Amino acid sequence: MSASPSPSAPSLLPFPAVVARLRTAGCVFAEDEARLILAAARTPAGLRAMVDRRVAGLPLEHVLGWAEFCGLRIAVDPGVFVPRRRTEFLVRQAASLAPARAGAVVVDLCCGSGALGAALGAALERVELHAADIDPAAVRCARRNVGAAGGRVYEGDLYEPLPAALRGRVDVLLANVPYVPTEQVELLPPEARVHEARVALDGGADGLDVLRRVTAAAGAWLAPGGCLLFETSERQSASAVEIVARGGLMPRVAEGEELEATVVIGTRPSAESPAVRAFGD
Structure with missing residues (x-):
């Protein structure tokens, strides 16, 4: 800040x-x-x-009511996940991969405050922006941030609340999935562990449960050539890459050394390749 x-x-x-x-x-x-x-x-x-x-012990962002993210002032209500500065690297990667044309379709899953979608919407020209989260408090907060960017926010589990008309049309799918293994949540700093919703932190036994669910359906929502992007830890990246490949997407890893960020990108092939089919068998 x-x-x-x-x-x-x-x-x-x-x-x-x-x-x-x-x-x-x-x-x-x-x-x-x-x-x-x-x-x-x-x-x-x-x-x-x-x-x-x-x-x-309340996070400073909850005290102020906002967090600075990608040069924007993002509203953050008590209990809502605070966007991390390292996640700006994910947004930069998404902006570099978005179609050059106006009107690209962007979806921000597990959106929390909606910071990622709002930031990407600000970086691109005239996007069609949608976001979703299962946490009602996060949805209320995201509607202020994403709504200001001209987008819509839905409450529900992952893809379930999204309009069916988006299937096969999404150019950029941001999924800021929780990736902390359940047994490690209690080791997080109190600012996160006590004051942020557990659903935004707990990724299951190995930290990758939500990611598995996201990637399993991502191909049906992405447009040909569209990309899924999510953040993970360096330690989990190899497993995350395998999960993405088994979901029928072409994976690669981007590392942001300055922000100590690891982002996995999965691209839906324009035409399914034999290599992708073999990995998914």
Whole structure:
């Protein structure tokens, strides 16, 4: 997040006092966070409440009500998954693969706040944007972000709520699937483990359960030459590639060293190739 340059206001708590409270609570970037909170607060009572929530461990983005993502201010409500900066690499990959024509069809599955779809919609010219999530709180939040980009958001499990007319037409399918193995969820930082919906974190026994379900049906929704993109860990990438290939898509891995991001891309062949059929047998 970029810091606002207004560190104090006469009627509010002084900047040093806010910094001190945040630092005592373990906030590594206390000065930057203090500037953002002070810029957002409208009253002394509101400021104290925001600082109290942050000190209690609420993610800064939930305290502010927004997260910076791909240069956009994305609304993020309490309990909703906070978009990670590393996921900007996924959006950049998707933008580079999207059709050059206007009106490309983009779907953001497991959309959370809708940050990925909104960011890709902002990067492309006149997209047809759709998003879906199973979490009602996430859907309410995504409707503000995706709606501002001219898109529509649906509530339901993966592809189930999407309009049937999208089948075979999707040019870019973003799926920010949860990929943390169940037994490792409890090892996550409290900001995620306590304050974000478990459905947005828990990927099943090996972290790849939701991915399997996404890839199993992706080919039916993608247009010929369309791409599925999702983030995973470096450790899981080999298994993820195999899953994508068995789903009939041509897989490859993109690595973003600066953001420590691993993205797997699966492309629906324009015509099914013998190599893809053999992998799926």
